[in-house]
Amino acid sequence: MTTVTLRNVVKRYGTLGVIHGADLDIASGEFVVFVGPSGCGKSTLLRMIAGLEDITDGTISIGGQVVNDTEPADRGIAMVFQSYALYPHMTVAENLSFGLRMNGNDKADTARRVKKAMDILQIGPLSDRRPKALSGGQRQRVAIGRAIVREPKVFLFDEPLSNLDAELRVQMRVEIAKLHGALDATMIYVTHDQTEAMTLADKIVVLRDGRIEQVGRPLDLYDDPDNSFVAGFVGSPRMNFLRARVAGREGEHLRVVLPDFADAAVTLPIRETPQPGTMVSLGIRPEHFSAQGDGDSEIAVRVDVAEHLGATSYIYAQAGTADQIIIQSASARHEEQNGQPLIVGIPAAHAMLFAEDGHRIR
Amino acid sequence: MTARPMKSKRQSQRLASIAIHVVMVPLALLWLFPIYLMAVFSTMPDRAIFDPGINLLPTTGFIDNFRIIEDTTGFTRTLINSFVVAVVFTAVSILLTSMAGWALARYRFVGRGAIAGLVLGTLTLPYFVIVIPQYIMVARDFGLANTWFALIVPPLFSSLGVLFMRQAFVMMPGELFDAARVEGVKEWQIFTRVALPMARPTMAALGIILFLASWNNYLWPLLINTQNDMLTAPVALGALIGVTKVSWGGIMVGAVMMTLPMLVMFVLLQRQFVSGIAAGAVK
Numbered sequence: 001m002t003t004v005t006l007r008n009v010v011k012r013y014g015t016l017g018v019i020h021g022a023d024l025d026i027a028s029g030e031f032v033v034f035v036g037p038s039g040c041g042k043s044t045l046l047r048m049i050a051g052l053e054d055i056t057d058g059t060i061s062i063g064g065q066v067v068n069d070t071e072p073a074d075r076g077i078a079m080v081f082q083s084y085a086l087y088p089h090m091t092v093a094e095n096l097s098f099g100l101r102m103n104g105n106d107k108a109d110t111a112r113r114v115k116k117a118m119d120i121l122q123i124g125p126l127s128d129r130r131p132k133a134l135s136g137g138q139r140q141r142v143a144i145g146r147a148i149v150r151e152p153k154v155f156l157f158d159e160p161l162s163n164l165d166a167e168l169r170v171q172m173r174v175e176i177a178k179l180h181g182a183l184d185a186t187m188i189y190v191t192h193d194q195t196e197a198m199t200l201a202d203k204i205v206v207l208r209d210g211r212i213e214q215v216g217r218p219l220d221l222y223d224d225p226d227n228s229f230v231a232g233f234v235g236s237p238r239m240n241f242l243r244a245r246v247a248g249r250e251g252e253h254l255r256v257v258l259p260d261f262a263d264a265a266v267t268l269p270i271r272e273t274p275q276p277g278t279m280v281s282l283g284i285r286p287e288h289f290s291a292q293g294d295g296d297s298e299i300a301v302r303v304d305v306a307e308h309l310g311a312t313s314y315i316y317a318q319a320g321t322a323d324q325i326i327i328q329s330a331s332a333r334h335e336e337q338n339g340q341p342l343i344v345g346i347p348a349a350h351a352m353l354f355a356e357d358g359h360r361i362r
Numbered sequence: 363m364t365a366r367p368m369k370s371k372r373q374s375q376r377l378a379s380i381a382i383h384v385v386m387v388p389l390a391l392l393w394l395f396p397i398y399l400m401a402v403f404s405t406m407p408d409r410a411i412f413d414p415g416i417n418l419l420p421t422t423g424f425i426d427n428f429r430i431i432e433d434t435t436g437f438t439r440t441l442i443n444s445f446v447v448a449v450v451f452t453a454v455s456i457l458l459t460s461m462a463g464w465a466l467a468r469y470r471f472v473g474r475g476a477i478a479g480l481v482l483g484t485l486t487l488p489y490f491v492i493v494i495p496q497y498i499m500v501a502r503d504f505g506l507a508n509t510w511f512a513l514i515v516p517p518l519f520s521s522l523g524v525l526f527m528r529q530a531f532v533m534m535p536g537e538l539f540d541a542a543r544v545e546g547v548k549e550w551q552i553f554t555r556v557a558l559p560m561a562r563p564t565m566a567a568l569g570i571i572l573f574l575a576s577w578n579n580y581l582w583p584l585l586i587n588t589q590n591d592m593l594t595a596p597v598a599l600g601a602l603i604g605v606t607k608v609s610w611g612g613i614m615v616g617a618v619m620m621t622l623p624m625l626v627m628f629v630l631l632q633r634q635f636v637s638g639i640a641a642g643a644v645k
Contacts, residue, residue, distance in 0.1 A: 052540050073546025085541035089559040099545025102555065150545065 002063040002076065002153035002186050003028050004049065010057035011044055011210075018044050019210045021058065026188065026203070031180050034190045035197040035233070036207035042190045043158055045207070049188065050079050050156050063153060073103075078147035079156040082163065084139045086131040092142050093118075093127040096149050110149075117148040120182065137168045144179070157189040161196065173199060194234055198222070206230050228283065228354040237286050237314060240325040242299075244282040244353070246274045254361075256282060256353065260322035261299035268348050272361050280361065281354045286314070286328035288350035295345020301325065303340045308332065317342060397621070404614035411610050423611060431602070431612035439591070440598040441619060447514055447583075447594060448576040455518050455572050456565055463527025464553055468539070478528070484521045489581070497585045512586045513594075517579065523568055530564040531557055566634040574624060595620050 004026040011019040019041050026032050034042040047053040049060055051072035059066050067075050086095050096117055100110040118124045121141040131139055140160060147155055157176070161169045177200055180187055191197055197204050198218045206213045206221065206229070214221060214230045225231035231239045244256040247265065254270040257263045266282060274280065292298060301317035304324060313332035318324050327344055353361040403411050404427055405420040431437045465471075466478050500516050501507040534557065542552045558565070580596040587593065593601075599616045602609065628635070 047540075050540075050544060052543065071546075072544045077544065079541070079544045081537040081541055083535055083537050085535065085537040087538065087542075087556055087560075089562075098555075099542070099547060102545070102547045102551050146541070146545075 003061075004154060004186060004188065005061040006045075006049075006058070007061075008058035009045070009048065009055055009060060011041070011048060011053065012056045017210060019048070022212050024205060024212065024215065026186060029184055029186055031177075031187045031189065031200055031202045032205060033197040033201035033203070034188065034205045034207060035192065035194055036213075037233070038192060039209075040207040041210040042192075042207050044210075046079075046156055046158055046188060046190045049154075050077055051075050052079075076153040077156055078150040078152035078154075079158065080143050080147050080160045082159040084131070084143040084163075086139060086142055086146075088131050091128050091130055092123060092134070092145075095131070095142055096145050099146070100149060113149045113151065117145040120148060120179070121145050136164050137172060140164065140172055144176075148183070153185060155183075155185055155187040157187065159190055159192070162191070162193070169196075176200065194236060198234070204234070206233060225352070226360055228281065228358040228360075231283050231352060231354070231360075235285060237326045237328065239283045239285050241281040241283050241323075241354070242325070243322065244280050246276050246278045246280060248276045249273055253348075254353070256280065258282065258299065261301075261319055264297050264299050264346075266297045266346055266348055266351060268351055268353060270353055270361060274355070274361060279356060281356075282346075283352040283354055284346060284350060286326040288347060289327045289329070290345035290347055291329075291331065292343040292345060294347070296348040298343050298345050300341060300343050301327075303338055303342050305338055306332070315342070317344075400614050400617050400621070403611060404618045406611055408610050424615060427609070427611035427615040430609045431616050434609070434612070435593070435598040435601065436590070437595070437598060437616055437619070440593045440595045443592060444577060444595040444620075447510075448573050451514050451518065451576040452569050452572045454514070455520055455523055456569055458518060459520055459523030459568070460527045460558065460561065460565065461553075462524045463529075464531050464557060466524070466528045467531035481521045481524050485525070493581055493585070497582075501586060506586075508587050508589045508592065510592070513583060513592065516586075517576070517582055520572065520575075523572065526564060526568050527561065530561045534560055563634060563637050566631065567637075570628070570631060570635050573627075577620070577624065 004024075006022050006024040009019060009022040010017070022045060034045060036042050044053060048055050049062075051067065051070060055068060059068055061067065062075055062077070072079075087098060090098060093114060096114045097110050100113065115124075118127060121144060123138065123141050123145060126134060126138060126142070131142070134142065140163075143160070160176070161172050164172060173196060176189075180200075189196075189200060201218050203215060204218055204221055205215050208229055214226045216224075218234075221230055221234045225234065228241065232241070242258050243260050244258050244266070247255040247257050249255070250267055252269065252271075253267045254273065255265055255267045257265050289295075299319065301319045304316045304318055306316075307314040311330065313329050315327040315329060315332060316324055317327060327342075355361055399418075402418060402420050405422065405424045406417070407423050407426065410417060410421065410423075428437075462481075466474060466481075496516055500512050504512075506512040538556060538560075539552055542556050547555070578596060579594070580600060583594045584597050584600065587597070595616065599613060599620070602613050602616070
C-alpha cells in the first residue's frame with residue numbers, strides 16, 4: 001500500500017515546457033486516471049513517475065520516499081505499455097520471468113510468481129507461445145502479467161487498451177477493475193478515452209497543455225466541473241455550450257439571455273455578478289434538455305439528424321447561425337425527424353455558466 | 363462471348379512470359395557459362411584447355427590439377443587460412459558494428475549526429491584511397507606486417523555494418539527497452555538479451571556480406587603479408603599468374619574450391635539473407 005505524491009513537477013525539453021508544475025496526491029490503493037487530449041502531457045507525467053523521463057524541477061515521492069534520482073526498477077513500480085512491449089523472441093512464460101531472471105531472483109520464487117500471475121489472468125495454456133501467436137487481448141493479458149510478477153506497490157498503465165477493438169476494450173476494462181480489487185495496489189492509468197476514465201477511476205486527473213485542470217471523483221467532475229474544458233471533456237456526448245449575454249441580477253439569481261435563440265432568457269442560481277452585457281457561455285449536458293413545457297425556459301431549434309438507438313435518442317439540432325447542439329432524449333420516438341422544428345426546455349438547476357476565459361461562474 | 367476477353371488476357375500474359383524468357387535466358391547463360399567453364403577447365407590439362415576443338419564436357423583431370431596447385435602453393439593450407447581469417451573477422455566485426463550501431467541508435471550524446479554522419483561519409487571513400495596510408499601506418503609505424511593481427515584487424519571497421527545495425531535497432535520499438543529498464547534489466551543485458559536476438563535476421567545478412575568481403579579480399583592480405591604460411595587463398599591464386607609457366611587448370615581448381623563453399627552457403631541461407639536485407643530497408 002503506497003502513496004504517490006507530486007510536488008511542483010516540471011518537465012522541459014530545452015526551452016519547450018511540457019509539464020508546468022504539477023501537484024498531486026494519490027492515496028494508497030487508489031485508482032487514479034490521467035485523462036486529456038493528445039499531447040496534454042499525461043503520458044510524459046506517467047513516464048516521469050516511472051523514472052523513464054527525468055524531471056526538470058519539483059519532487060516525486062513514492063511511499064514517502066523522494067524518487068527523483070531513483071532508477072525505474074528501484075521505485076517499486078511496474079508498467080504496462082500501449083504497444084504491450086512483449087519480447088518477440090521469448091515465450092509467454094519467458095516474457096513473464098525475464099526481469100526476475102535477469103535480476104538473479106530465486107528460481108523457485110520466480111516460478112511461483114509466474115504461476116500466480118498466469119492463474120490470475122488465466123493465461124496458463126498460452127505459456128509456451130510466442131507473442132506473435134497471441135491475439136490482441138491475450139497479449140494485453142501477458143503484458144499485465146509481466147507487471148504482476150514484479151509484485152509492485154504501484155501499477156502504471158499507459159493507454160493499455162487503445163490497440164484493442166471496442167468489444168475487447170470493454171471486457172479488458174472490467175478485468176482491470178477486478179484486478180484492482182484483487183491486488184489492492186495503487187494504480188495510475190493514462191487514457192484519452194473519458195469513458196475508461198469515468199468507469200475505472202476512483203479519482204480523475206484532467207490535464208490540458210501540461211497543466212492539471214481539475215482533480216476529483218468521476219461524478220464530481222461530471223456534475224461540478226471547474227471550467228469549460230473539464231465540462232466539455234468529461235461526458236459523452238459532450239456538453240453543449242450556448243452563447244449567452246449577462247442581463248443582470250434578479251434577487252438571488254443571475255439572468256442571462258441567449259442571442260442565438262431569440263434572446264430566450266434563463267435565470268440561474270448564481271451568486272457572482274458579472275458586468276451586464278458580458279458575453280459568457282451557458283453549458284448544458286445533452287441529457288438535461290427537457291421536453292417542451294418542462295424547462296425553466298425554452299428554445300426553438302430545427303432537427304438536423306435524429307439518431308434513435310432504442311433506449312435513448314440523440315438529436316442533432318441547430319438554430320440560425322449557432323453551433324450544432326446535441327439533445328439526448330429517452331422518450332423521443334419517430335416524431336423527431338430530420339428538418340422538423342423542435343422546442344426544448346432548459347432546466348436552470350442543471351445549466352452552468354462559464355466566462356469567456358473558460359472558468360466557471362458560480 | 364464472355365470467355366473471349368479472358369482467353370485473350372491469358373494469351374497476352376503467355377506472350378509476355380515468352381518474351382521475358384527470350385531475353386532473360388540468354389542473359390542468365392551469359393552469367394552462368396563462365397562459371398560452368400571454370401568447373402570444366404578445372405578438370406582438364408592445360409593442353410586440352412587451349413585445344414582449338416572446344417570441349418564443353420568435364421574430363422578426369424581434377425585431381426592432377428589439384429596436385430599442381432597444392433604442390434606449388436600449399437593451397438589447402440591457404441584455404442584454411444582464408445576460412446579462419448574470415449570467421450574471426452566476421453564474428454568480431456558483427457560484435458563491434460552492433461555495439462556501435464546500438465550506441466548510435468539508442469543513446470543521446472553530444473556529437474551523435476556528427477559521428478553518424480562521419481560513418482556514413484566514409485562509405486563514399488573508395489577502399490584504394492585508404493589502403494596505402496593504412497598499410498604505411500600498420501606496417502611501418504606499428505611494425506605489424508606479417509601478423510595475424512594485421513591481417514584481420516585493420517579491415518574490421520565497417521561503416522556499412524554500423525549503419526546496418528544502427529538501422530535495425532532504430533526500427534525496434536523503444537517501449538521494449540523501456541519495459542526492460544522498468545524490470546531492472548541492466549543496460550548490457552538489454553543489449554545482449556533483448557536487442558541482439560531481435561536483430562538476428564540483420565546480423566545473418568550482415569554476416570554473409572562481411573564473410574564474403576573477407577573471403578574475397580585480395581589487396582590487403584597481398585600488401586600486409588609476405589609469409590608463405592599465412593597466405594590466403596585469393597593471394598595464393600594470384601601468385602600463380604606471373605611465374606613463367608602458368609597452370610590454368612590449377613588456377614581453375616583453386617577458383618572452384620574458393621567459389622563452391624560460398625555458393626552452397628548462399629543457397630542455404632538465401633531466405634535469411636533476403637529477409638535480413640529487407641528488414642533493414644523497409645520494416
